[in-house]
Amino acid sequence: MNQLPRAPRRVLAASLLALTFSATTVSAQELNILTWEGYAEDAWIDQFEEEYGVAVNPTYVGSNDEYMAALAAGDTRYDAVVIVSSLAQPAIKAGFVEPLDLSLIPNFENISPEFRKLEFLKDGDTQYGAPNFWDIQPVTYLADEVAECSFDVLFDEKYRGRIAMWDDVSTIGDVASYMGFENIWDLSDDELEQVKQKMIEQKPLIRRYWSTGGEIIELMTSGEVVATNSWSYVTEALKTEGVNAEQCAPERPTAWVDSLFIVKGTKNLELAHTFIDFMLRPEVAAKVYDVSGFSFTVRSAEELLPEGTLDGTNLSEGPAFVENLSFWGEIPRRGRYLEIWNEVKAATVE
């Protein structure tokens, strides 16, 4: 230390001072959320930050397994997390999340009854998750390149080298459902093998297994890929960028519902509840819909959208449609599903 020339010492002292200073000015009022692209856009996050005088730091995940891994590793940076239907029970059972104090979430009443009664968001009578968005897993395609849309497009030789699939275990469910299997989340070894063969057959058509929304949006904007199993958010984002993209529902769609949970042991318990309450406001649900195209559970948001917006969408279907959907369920043999997925990726076909 003594040998440092004078000038650098001064710089060092100054930067140490700056560090301490910045550390103390950042207040405790920060909310860290683990979420998806499309759920934490400035359009409503800025409003929350202003109204409550806090800073929201969203961290985006690329797959459902990612936040579970973060929670399992005991990552305590996060206050709230979005968890998909299939992982809700494992997260509750593993003790990764706090029970919700519904008295702090008056807007919970805004959620339609068919979602409020979902058993996998509860443990007995205790509510753990606040369901706010759901969707079927659509096929997104470039309308200029693909004439007729269905899940068949993804297996059509015409689009050799221009097809993509989401790099996620749920894609195994999509393909299994397309093949006519019923128990898509609990397939036997033999059935999994059949799904694997189907996906290996598809490989010559595949340009890429994508992992983040940004990646597939880029692949479709540049014309590298013409069709993929996808999220409504991707279709919406492509349209916003001026790409002539459309989406359709597969013949036997799989569906998911995302819910907000509070991470076990958060120091911002009350603020996390406030955030969930905010996300369940009809006007926020309408904004999220506008950006992401995901269907909301807060039915009254419908009145805030221009008439006719929801024609032909999931939301025009009514509660019976939802009751008949089987949302992504828990995958008891998750490791095996992932192994099959890796085997598909590692297979070489010419």
Place this chain on the structure above:
Amino acid sequence: MTEASGAQRTRRFARPSLTTLVCGLAALVYVAVFIAYPYAHVGVFSFWEKDLYSIRPAFILDNYARIVERPLYLHVIGNSLRIAAFVTLISAVLGYTLAMFLERYAGRWKTLLFFLLIVPLWTSFLLRAYVWKIILGRNGLISGILGQFGIQPDDIGFMLYSEVSIVIALVYIFVPFVAIPVFAALEKIPPSYREASADLGARPFQTFLDVVFPLTVPSLLAGSTIVFCLSFGDFITPALLGGSDNIMIANIIIGQFGAAFDWPFGSALAIVVLATVMLVVTTAAWIGNRVAEGR
């Protein structure tokens, strides 16, 4: 040996200087904290078992059995070895040629060119891999140039999201790792060696083969070893630039620690990879040394 030097030696052993002590201790701490401890952890984990989202201490060999039983893992390790070998070979040839050029023929441009070789190392690895997405992409530089000659993007589709793009990007990233040490070795060879060889009637190529090359073999080996290890264990480049069947072992390992939450199995894979790399590198070094001595 004279008595004086013998005495000096004994004294040096009896009372190591403070510098020796400090350096030795530092090395010991470094090895313990950054090498022994983490690897021991990975080794221990590889015998544990996983239960949904938690891991339990145990002593089971199931994780290793799974690696052998399912063809996936050895297949992917083989793939990764092949890609790493390719990258190492190309980087070694290109890096060596580049170093030769810099040292012998670059003249007054030497400093500038050497600087340009180093500059990319200052940017992030991620960026250096990502940039090839832009260069090789459908609307990228190369497809643009070829488009001028009427070649359609579909004809060159093999370039991005394929093994080719992984190898190109890794070679680009790793060439300096060979070029820099070889350049340093070449610069250290006194001109008198070459002159002596020429005086004795050797042609330039023979001089290179018998005098220059053997003196650079250790640097070439060191550089190539680093390239091999780094490219074998890379997961960013295949994740960014790989196609649907270019999965490398590091991608599977990282998946075990992330998506699958199977740390024990990931650790077992890591141990197998570590052993494979050590075996390959030791063998290569042994062969390399034999070649160098044989000259």
